[in-house]
Amino acid sequence: MLPSKAQIIELGPRDGLQNEKQTVPTEIKVDLIHRLVDAGVTKLETTSFVSPKWVPQMGDNTEVMNAIQRKPGVVYSVLVPNMKGYEAAVLTKPDEVTVFGAASEAFSQKNINCSIAESIERFAPVVEAALAAGMKVRAAMSCTVGCPYEGEIAPERVDYLAGLLKNIGVQQVAVADTIGVGTPLKVQRAIEATLKHFSVDQISGHFHDTYGQALANTLAAVQMGVWQHETSVAGLGGCPYAKGATGNVATEDVVYMLHGMGIDTGIDLDKLIDAGQMISDFLNRPSGSRVARALLTKRASAACA
């Protein structure tokens, strides 16, 4: 039985833009966020409170959070790497904070210089403080099917990580294929391992499209009842620490598939495409969304007819 509804968790303004070489001015980020919400997005990562030394593109995190006009009911989420980031984030009153952990020990070491268990321990006070302050807490589990250093990741590693996250009070987790190497059955096994600790309503899929598999993997997740999908408008993004990783699956392509399957997202695809086109134009490159490219071609030829 497929879910009848889905929620997009839009990552473009954070996971997307943080990996772009070009600096994007605050007002463009704010415009993008406004357009996404206007298109019907009800949950999005707006920025991250990682040190600007590591992620300079998110250095205007406080400015972005203070500049956006919030729509009631929409969840504005921010990524925080540690207690220091949390303390800066909380002043901007996000609805949710996102923490993270890797299913791969080597990735954890290379990315944040500590073991998986240590990284989760460090996040425990962040989760505690956020929950006490009435915020939601989500965690991204990276490298749940493959790792650039270790290769294939066993579902047992995902089970282990999901258990640690559940234990510190995380309410929702993303099963992320950070380097996009996953295929449908492997992704389903990672989700199965996560289901030992979280209900299907607490799980989102997060698939990068490096090997073109992201939409097939999204379908595989939908077939397990997953209805929350982490995507980036125009396919923005990637991970600067994961060699050869390209952007998240494009929001437009996921929305098109879901609508075609009769699954309601509440999103106006045309407005979404306009939002993606604005940021693609700013970055001076074609959209990473095939749906956007196909429908913009159609619009252009209709305008000529």
Added chain:
Amino acid sequence: MLPSKAQIIELGPRDGLQNEKQTVPTEIKVDLIHRLVDAGVTKLETTSFVSPKWVPQMGDNTEVMNAIQRKPGVVYSVLVPNMKGYEAAVLTKPDEVTVFGAASEAFSQKNINCSIAESIERFAPVVEAALAAGMKVRAAMSCTVGCPYEGEIAPERVDYLAGLLKNIGVQQVAVADTIGVGTPLKVQRAIEATLKHFSVDQISGHFHDTYGQALANTLAAVQMGVWQHETSVAGLGGCPYAKGATGNVATEDVVYMLHGMGIDTGIDLDKLIDAGQMISDFLNRPSGSRVARALLTKRASAACA
């Protein structure tokens, strides 16, 4: 229960190259065919015997067929549009001929200037002659989920077309999403309609990637037991008569997904990527396969390390 094996029906040398603007010399086509077979492809469309007035890129059909060194067991298939094409084709001794029909009346009229029923009647003597000569006969059913002129196509239209094709003796049919607008459930309904007339072993999927849905649609087909997949190396191709259509799903991306799911294709992915790179280099453009782009990046960085 997923199939444990799959067969790629490689369309690059025909559906792919016929839609390229650049003229590809016969020796490059022959080299591509040899490389594909060397990579493990066991069935491929080598050329078409459509009038060079309509499809100049396939004007060297006889030369290509005569120049290729055939490997025993491999099925070398050619597209024929009518009796005249068949008569030219038969001299080159193909193992299979492919005929075609549209599930959309408007597409049939615009593409070949006659109704669906008339088009199938015209193919009847071709099918009869090919079967009498001991050849296999496959048919491509175009626009089985959507049509550039009529929009969405009902499964009943696919049922009707499949019945007509069965009736004239066609042994195998491709369920084609010619303009790439389909999504997984719609594709499954088109396959279901086809299953009223043909067994699952007689059905192949043929999905264009215009809206980025082709791999998800391939997965949906696999989940119905379909194990024959029509694909183009490097994502070559498209349909010049279908506005906004882009190439077939890339063979590399399908093979990567199937292997990742434990489904054997008999294909050496590295050799396949080399074949795709040869033709992409010739056409002076990046490969349309994300798997090829990702693995070539990986190869390049390994070579530097």
